[in-house]
Amino acid sequence: MASIQQINGDYYGSNETLTEALPYIKKKDIYSAAINNLFGIAYKELAIYDEAFYYYNEALKDCTDSVSRQSPLNNIAVVYIQQKKYNESIKILESILSEKILEEKVFIPNKARFMDNLGYAYFKKENYDKALMLMTESLKLREENNDSYGSIESYLHLAEFYAKKDIQKSNENAKKAYQISTIQNSVDERLKALSFLISNGSGTKYAQQYISINDSITKIRNNFKNKFAKIKYDSKKEKDENQKLKLEKIENLLAIKEAEKDKVILFATIIATLIAFTSLGVYLRKRYKHKTRLVEITTAYNTETRIAKDIHDELANDVFHAITFTQTQSLTTENNKDTLLQKLNHIYSRVRGISRENSNVDTGANYSASLKDMLSTYNTSDIHVIITNIEKIEWNDLENEKKVIIHRVLQELMVNMKKHSQAQLVVLKFENAQNTLLIDYKDNGKGCEKSKIIKNGLQNMENRILAIKGTITFETEPDKGFKVNITMPK
Known part of the structure; x- marks a missing residue:
């Protein structure tokens, strides 16, 4: 189930399902390795690389032989590429490729995958000759072994390789990736191939295709996700317990029969929100450096003005309607409770949107x-x-x-x-x-x-x-x- 959820792009849901599987693991073996490897894949796709490393290494601890270690090691190397740690990635992949067992026919698809990733790492390191040799050899192995799905990644890597060297070759590889991913019904790869063609300036028809495909897959995946509980699991911070507490608080809020109590809670939320944004305005005035003070103070003033307008335009009417609802409707009925909850959730979403646009910027490694x-x-x-x-x-x-x-x-x-x-x-x-x-x-x-x-x-x-x-x-x-x-x- 967790694997199916990942195929459908529901990585948070996949983590929840994997968590439900953990109690059934009685000892460290190939099953626990598979679970930890899937955890790692989910966090890699969510770009939470520290967590991905943690679970890939946990999977390695549970592997019983060199063959089973190859997949998590390759995944670690891929994350290193994402982090631009190319030397670390190359060291791991060359170590895997030195194993003689990869010469056996049954393991040729694995060898081709590791070779393609190694070539891509050399490409990122700007060792172009070695990169092209490895990626071309990998594609040849995949074609000889009828690994149609694997060849998609080869063509995508070659499309990126040629993007700044030979636009025609880049487009040829992107088109091949698109054709095969269409046959394989691999939507993400189709979109990636189209993005190369669009970036290479190949015309608006590809942009229209991109929009059409992305529309369809977004609807399908949203429908898929709605079939699973939308719980964002974090094993280290025990988010499951926090989610339960949050749900209990919502139920307690809705269970209050006296309308006056609901008004007090609602007013407290509004006041706290307005105070928070006022504090944000004061903070923005103080944070700019002396050398650009005149320009930056003007920008800060404009930012504060926009925040104030957003609060007025986006929140004031919603808050007024919520207050009016508590004054005119009985909160003892389930329908009215649900309506109030929807209004509060809507206000909360608006506040989060404004907060996101004006939050601090992470200037570090992330x-x-x-x-x-x-x-x-x-x-x-x-x-x-x-x-x-x-x-x-x-x-x-x-x-x-x-x-x-x-x-x-x-x-x-x-x-x-x-x-x-x-x-x-x-x-x-x-x-x-x-x-x-x-x-x-x-x-x-x-x-x-x-x-x-x-x-x-x-x-x-x-x-x-x-x-x-x-x-x-x-x-x-x-x-x-x-x-x-x-x-x-x-």
Whole structure:
């Protein structure tokens, strides 16, 4: 069941199911290794790499022979690639490939997989000759052994390899990956192949295909997830127990019969929220450095003004209706209890949205994943966000101040898109150029006359970028989308 949930993209649900399986394990053996390996895969896909390492290593402890150790070791090597620790990944993969048992026919698919990952690690390390040799040999082995599904990953890696060297070859490999993944009904690989074709500038027809496929799979996976309990399990922090306590508090709240008590609780929540956002405004005034104080204070003021407007526009009416409901309706009936709970949950979601847009920025080792996660939150059934090359940027070489500004500027771009553009597709591309970082933003929204661009958040973006000696340009025409080009020194 947990494996099926992972295939359907429900990694939190998979972790919950795996947790239910744990009590049935009486001793450390191949079954406990399989469970820990699946835990590791789920956390890897969620980009929680420390947890992934923990469970992969637990799986290794339970493996009974060298063959069973190969899968978790390979998975650890893949995580190292994601973390740009290429030497560590290469060391593990070369060690696995040195085992003679991989020469046996039954293990050839495994050998091809390990070889492809090793080639990809060398590619990331910029040892291009060795990378191409290994990835090409892996593809040959897969084709000779009719490993059609495995060849998809080979073609995707080659598409990325050629993306900056030979666009035609990159597109050829991406198209092969798309064709085979279509036959294999492998949706994620189809979307990845299309993202390469879109990034390579191969036309809008691929963007339309991307939107259509992504719409379908999102609906299917949402329906699938709704069949399982939506509990986010964290074994170290005992989230199961916290979830039970939360549910008990909700039940106790709804069980209160006196309407006045409900009003007191609701008013306390509203007051606490408003105090929190007022404190946020004070904090924003104090946090900016002296050298850019004039520009940054202006930006902080605009940010506070936007927060205040969001609270007024997005929360005030909802809060008023919730209060009116408690004053006019009996809370002793189940239907009214459910309605009040829905209203409270809606207000809570609005508060979380505003909080997310104005929370502190993680500038540490997880910056890239945090930035990608923020951008991905704007993916909806109507808006599709494609992010390319974000992992290729050496974020550790960038000053923390610049990381914060990039995060805020892109966040304001996405907010502006969501409120004004009516876009269906957004493409963000990151690129290194000598000592400069380039960021390109494009959407297929309604656009506008360039002379009539409404400043607001756009003015904030300009102020932020100018403060770090960067440049930002806007390109737009009615019905021709919106483009933004950002350059900044590293």
